[in-house]
Each structure stands twice: as C-alpha cells, then as structure tokens.
Amino acid sequence: MSHTAHIPSHRKPRRSASKVVLRSGVAGGVLSTIAVAGAASPANAEPVTTQTIEMPTLTSGLAGDFARSAEATQRVANSLDLRAQQDAAATTAAQTAKKAKAEAERKAEAEAKKKAEAKRAEEARAKAAAAERASRTAERTTLSAPSSSNSGSGSSSGSTVSKVTSQATGSAAAVLAFAQAQLGDAYIMGSTGPNAWDCSALVQAAYRQIGVDLPRVSQDQSTAGTQVSLSNLQPGDILYWGGAGSAYHTAIYAGGGEFIGAQNPSTGVVKKSLDWDPPSGAVRVL
Structure with a gap:
C-alpha cells in the first residue's frame, strides 16, 4: 500500500x-x-x-436636497417672471407718459395760437375804433368850420370848438382832443372803451394820453390833484360832483363854461354847459 x-x-x-x-x-x-x-x-x-x-x-437627507434644489429652481423662475412683468409695466408707463406729454404740448401750442389770434383781433378792433374816432373828429371839424365863419357870436357849436381849441394848450389840449373824439359814444357802467365808457373811465383814458395815470374811480379822482375854485377853472381841470373824496361823478372842463363827460345811459358822452349840471368842485392835475 x-x-x-x-x-x-x-x-x-x-x-x-x-x-x-x-x-x-x-x-x-x-x-x-x-x-x-x-x-x-x-x-x-x-x-x-x-x-x-x-x-x-x-436616505431622507438626499431626498431633502432634491426638494431644496427644486424649490430654489422655482424661486429663480418666479423671480425671472416677476422681473419680466416689471419691465413690461415700466415700458407701458413710459409710453403712457410720452403720450401724455405730447398731448400737453399740443394743447399748450393750441392755446398759445388761440391767445395770439385773440390779441391780433383785439388790436385790429382797437385800430378800427381809433380810425372811426378820427373820422368822427374830422367830420365834426369840417361841420364846425362854416358855423364859426357864419356866426359872429360864441353861441354856435363851431365857435365853441374853436374857443376851446384856442384856450387849451399843451397837455390840456391833448387831453381835450381825446375826450372830444369820444363824443357820441355810449355810457355803460364799468366800461373802459373804446366805444363805451363810464364817467371816470373816460377821464382816466384822456389823461393817459399824456402819461398821467389817474385813479380808476370818481372818489379817488376828486382828490387826485390840487383843489381849485370853480371861478378859476382852466381847460383840462377835473370836475367832480359830490364831496371831495366821496364824489359820484367826474368830467373834464373844456373851457368856455363847458365840460365833456360820460354822463348817463340816456345821453352817453356829451359836451354840456356848467349850467346844465353844476359841479361841486374841481381839481387841477396839470
């Protein structure tokens, strides 16, 4: 083995x-x-x-990481969507503001054109009124010339005009020339021309021709100069009715015992004798 x-x-x-x-x-x-x-x-x-x-x-920790990652991704997406909405809103607001500005500029331009047209129209009316007054003055001068040559007394209208012209000189003559050019215009309370007046507006406008700026109302005009006696009047003096400082009416002394004034709605602007409506007092500005 x-x-x-x-x-x-x-x-x-x-x-x-x-x-x-x-x-x-x-x-x-x-x-x-x-x-x-x-x-x-x-x-x-x-x-x-x-x-x-x-x-x-x-483990559950990894699942939590996935959840947080998904949540972060969603937040980013929401942020981008919000930014897009904000950009769109800003663009719309800018367009709206641009349209509003353009509309405002258009309206302002239209308003400026309207004002310019109104100003030109007012200037044209003023020129036409001045031309009409000059024409009336020329006609009155022409009509008064024969009367003054044919009348030996001072009772006619022509002799009165000549007498006033000869008595008034310098600034007074310019004041009276303007006042006489308004004879026949209407009387309207509160009106300041060019074709309708109240009493103090006519006096103020006449003196403005020589650069004198008078107060607007009768009460103030009655104390605007030096008080003078009615027996010592000169052409161009301001006559007043009522008390000094409380006057209710004013006019301009034209010489020759007459005055020119916007009296009332029934007479308009007239030339009258002092005897027709005796004044209470007078002031001298010139």
Missing part, C-alpha cells in the same frame, strides 16, 4: 459552471446580496459559498 493512500487529496475539483446572482434593494436600509454558487460535477460537488455586501442606502 502506498504511504499516501490514506491522505485526502488537496486537489480542488474543476468548476464546470458558475452562477452569479445580484439582488439589490433601495430605501429603508435594504441589503444587497450576491450569491455565487459553483456546481461541480456530480461526483465532486463543492459547497456553495455565499457572500453578503451592503449597498449604499438613499
């Missing part, structure tokens, strides 16, 4: 086949198992060896 007859052989049988099975699980700490089985020939079977390997586990 061989000396090795009772020694077990250390030679491993040859594997005829192998099989690997992989099973994996996720969440909750599931373990993955790998089983390796080797089947030898029926005569030399070898025990199956099993090896267990623990695989990484997806």
Whole structure:
C-alpha cells in the first residue's frame, strides 16, 4: 500500500459552471446580496459559498436636497417672471407718459395760437375804433368850420370848438382832443372803451394820453390833484360832483363854461354847459 493512500487529496475539483446572482434593494436600509454558487460535477460537488455586501442606502437627507434644489429652481423662475412683468409695466408707463406729454404740448401750442389770434383781433378792433374816432373828429371839424365863419357870436357849436381849441394848450389840449373824439359814444357802467365808457373811465383814458395815470374811480379822482375854485377853472381841470373824496361823478372842463363827460345811459358822452349840471368842485392835475 502506498504511504499516501490514506491522505485526502488537496486537489480542488474543476468548476464546470458558475452562477452569479445580484439582488439589490433601495430605501429603508435594504441589503444587497450576491450569491455565487459553483456546481461541480456530480461526483465532486463543492459547497456553495455565499457572500453578503451592503449597498449604499438613499436616505431622507438626499431626498431633502432634491426638494431644496427644486424649490430654489422655482424661486429663480418666479423671480425671472416677476422681473419680466416689471419691465413690461415700466415700458407701458413710459409710453403712457410720452403720450401724455405730447398731448400737453399740443394743447399748450393750441392755446398759445388761440391767445395770439385773440390779441391780433383785439388790436385790429382797437385800430378800427381809433380810425372811426378820427373820422368822427374830422367830420365834426369840417361841420364846425362854416358855423364859426357864419356866426359872429360864441353861441354856435363851431365857435365853441374853436374857443376851446384856442384856450387849451399843451397837455390840456391833448387831453381835450381825446375826450372830444369820444363824443357820441355810449355810457355803460364799468366800461373802459373804446366805444363805451363810464364817467371816470373816460377821464382816466384822456389823461393817459399824456402819461398821467389817474385813479380808476370818481372818489379817488376828486382828490387826485390840487383843489381849485370853480371861478378859476382852466381847460383840462377835473370836475367832480359830490364831496371831495366821496364824489359820484367826474368830467373834464373844456373851457368856455363847458365840460365833456360820460354822463348817463340816456345821453352817453356829451359836451354840456356848467349850467346844465353844476359841479361841486374841481381839481387841477396839470
């Protein structure tokens, strides 16, 4: 017998086949198992060896990271959408402001044109009124010339005009020339010309021709100059009715015992004798 007859052989049988099975699980700490089985020939079977390997586990922390990432992405999207809305609103507001500015400029230009046209129309009316007054003055002068030549007394209108002209000189003559040019104009309370007057407006306008700026109302005009006696009147003196400082009517002394004034709605601007309506007093400005 061989000396090795009772020694077990250390030679491993040859594997005829192998099989690997992989099973994996996720969440909750599931373990993955790998089983390796080797089947030898029926005569030399070898025990199956099993090896267990623990695989990484997806924990709740990773799921939280995914959630936070999704939330951050949504915030970015919302921010971009809000910025787009703000840009659109700013563009709309700028367009609206531009249209409003253009409309305001158009209205301002139209208003300026309207005012310019009104001013030109007023200037044209003033020129026409001045021309009409000049024409009336020329007609009165022409009509008064024969009367003054045919009359030996001072009772006619022509001789009165000549007498007034000869007595008034310098600034007084200019004041009376303006007042006489308004003879026949209407009397309207509060009117200041050019075709209708009240008493103090006519006096004020006449003196404005020589650069003298009188007060607007009769009460103030009755104290605007030096008080003079009615027996010592000069052409151009301001006559007043009522008390000094409380007068209710004013007119201009024309010389020759007459005055020119805007008397009342029934007479308009007239030249009358002092006897027709005696004044209360007079002031001298010139």
